[in-house]
Amino acid sequence: DQQVKQNSPSLSVQEGRISILNCDYTNSMFDYFLWYKKYPAEGPTFLISISSIKDKNEDGRFTVFLNKSAKHLSLHIVPSQPGDSAVYFCAASGVNVNAGKSTFGDGTTLTVKP
Amino acid sequence: EAQVTQNPRYLITVTGKKLTVTCSQNMNHEYMSWYRQDPGLGLRQIYYSMNVEVTDKGDVPEGYKVSRKEKRNFPLILESPSPNQTSLYFCASSFRFGSEQYFGPGTRLTVT
Numbered sequence: 001d002q003q004v005k006q007n008s009p010s011l012s013v014q015e016g017r018i019s020i021l022n023c024d025y026t027n028s029m030f031d032y033f034l035w036y037k038k039y040p041a042e043g044p045t046f047l048i049s050i051s052s053i054k055d056k057n058e059d060g061r062f063t064v065f066l067n068k069s070a071k072h073l074s075l076h077i078v079p080s081q082p083g084d085s086a087v088y089f090c091a092a093s094g095v096n097v098n099a100g101k102s103t104f105g106d107g108t109t110l111t112v113k114p
Numbered sequence: 115e116a117q118v119t120q121n122p123r124y125l126i127t128v129t130g131k132k133l134t135v136t137c138s139q140n141m142n143h144e145y146m147s148w149y150r151q152d153p154g155l156g157l158r159q160i161y162y163s164m165n166v167e168v169t170d171k172g173d174v175p176e177g178y179k180v181s182r183k184e185k186r187n188f189p190l191i192l193e194s195p196s197p198n199q200t201s202l203y204f205c206a207s208s209f210r211f212g213s214e215q216y217f218g219p220g221t222r223l224t225v226t
Binding site for chain 2: 006009031032034036041042043044045046049089091093094095099100101102103104105106107
């Protein structure tokens with residue numbers, strides 16, 4: 001039972017355009033949602049997060065949207081840059097959902113073409 | 115520099131030979147966790163620790179052990195490694211459960 005799903009294994013966009021990465025989850029009790037970026041041969045690095053009491057969080061070129069009724073979150077990158085090419089993971093956790101467990105999606109590989 | 119360190123970075127071993135992968139963080143974080151990454155399967159949590167002497171199973175704990183005797187260290191122990199434990203392993207820590215995790219550089223383990 002995969003509680004966090006990233007249904008698009010890969011995404012390719014042109015430099016300067018918007019990248020939209022999607023993530024669906026099944027457990028409505030999740031409290032925290034985070035996005036991480038991973039380059040080859042490195043550990044994941046934190047990008048942006050959102051708590052369940054919000055529906056939007058912005059940080060520079062990155063915005064995360066949370067739609068609780070649809071159990072869906074998305075990461076928008078505007079404008080996309082070649083350096084954004086990486087694997088992006090969404091993750092979810094909840095105080096009342098096996099507190100301590102962090103569940104990750106399978107990742108989406110983003111390629112930004114110059 | 116705030117960081118999570120893992121050792122070794124690469125390890126090739128044989129079935130049944132006990133091994134330990136060390137993990138250390140210098141940020142005084144309460145929460146620490148181990149993940150494995152396999153092709154197409156994302157990051158799967160092996161074990162986590164909410165604080166010293168408090169550990170619990172993640173989604174794929176079989177064949178692994180951990181300990182948290184002090185706040186900064188969280189070693190991963192494979193008592194009798196098997197080929198299906200060949201994987202890329204990441205240690206991570208965070209200030210508290212739910213906040214952003216800082217990941218180590220990874221340990222690539224091959225069990226033959």
